[in-house]
Amino acid sequence: MAVSDFQMIQAWGEVLRLSKLEKGQKVAILCGPHTHPQTLQTATIAAQAAGAVVTRIELQPINAEKATTRDLMNYLGETPLTNNPVALAALKNSDLVLDLMLLLFSPEQMEILESGTKILLAVEPPEVLVRTIATEADRQRVVAASKLLRAAKQMHVTSPAGTDITFKLGEYPTISEYGFCEEPGRWDHWPSGFLFTFANEGGSEGTIVIDRGDILLPQKNYLSEKVTLDVRGGFVRDIKGGVDADLMREFMEAYKDPEAYAIAHIGWGMQPRCFWHTLSLFDREQTTGQDARAFEGNFLFSLGPNNEVGGPRMTPCHLDIPLRNCTVALDGVVVVRDGKVIDEAFQ
C-alpha cells in the first residue's frame, strides 16, 4: 500500500539521526531516471530538516545493452560514475552520500569510502523502507554476530535438502549491514540486517543444494525443483537440476566470464522485519529483493565479485542466493540451526 510523504520524511529523519548526520554537513543524493520520486523528495526534505547542505547528483544509466536483466544489481563493476571525475569529486567531498541510484561493488564506491565519505544505499520502494527502518538494537545484534564471524577460520553449512559445504575463512574482512552509517567511511544498505564475509580464494569445497522454495536473485523466483551446485576449489563446477538449473546456467553463461562461478560472500540473515514470503507479493521489478537477503535465519551465499573487500574479482555477474532451513557452524559453534538464529552463540 502507499506511504505518506510525512511517514517517509520521518523514516529518513530516523535513519539520518542514526547515521549521526550533523547540522552543516554535506549530503549528496545520488539519483538516476529510475530513482523512486517519493524516496528522492523525502530524502531531500529530511536531510535539509537535519540542517545539512544538500546536493542532488543525477547520473544517466549505462550497461542496458550488455545485461539480460533490468535488475539494478546485475551488471556490477562499471557504473555511471566510471570515467565521471566531476560527480566523483563531488561525492568524495561530501560527508554522506544517499545512493538512490545503486553503485554497489565498484571501484568508485571504494574510492569514495576511502575518502571518509559515508554511503547509504536505499533503492527499495517506500513500503519496504518504512517497514524496515533500522534500529540501534539491529546494529548491536549484527555487530555481536560479526565479532564471531570475524574470528572464525571455517564455516560449515548443512541442510536436510543435502547442502554440505565447508568454507575456509580469514583472508577477507567481515561486512555487517544494519541500515545506517554512523562512522566515516562506512557503507550500508537500508533495508538490511545481515552479515557476511568472503571465503578464502579457492577455499570452498562441497555441495550446495538450492531447495524447492529457495530464492535466486536477480531471478526473484522461488525454485520449483532442487538445483545442486558442485563446488570445488572455490568455484561452482557443475549446476544440476531441471528448468531452474537451465535458467540459472544460461543466465550466467551470457556473461561469458569464468569469474561468475566463484563463491563470493557468505553469511546469514538477522532481520526479523524482513520475510522469505515477501517476494511472492511484489512484482519482480518493484524490488531488488532485500527481504530475501535479510530475512532472519537464512544462509545467504553469493557468486561472482569480491572486489568490494579488495579481492581480485570484479565480474559484473552477481547472484545472491538465500537458503532456508540450513545449519551454519563457525569453527564448530552453531550460529544458525535449521534456519533459526542462535543468539546465545553471540553473547
Ligand SMILES: O=c1ccc(O)c[nH]1
Ligand atoms: O545489501 C546487499 C545487497 C547485495 C549484496 O550482494 C550484498 N549486500
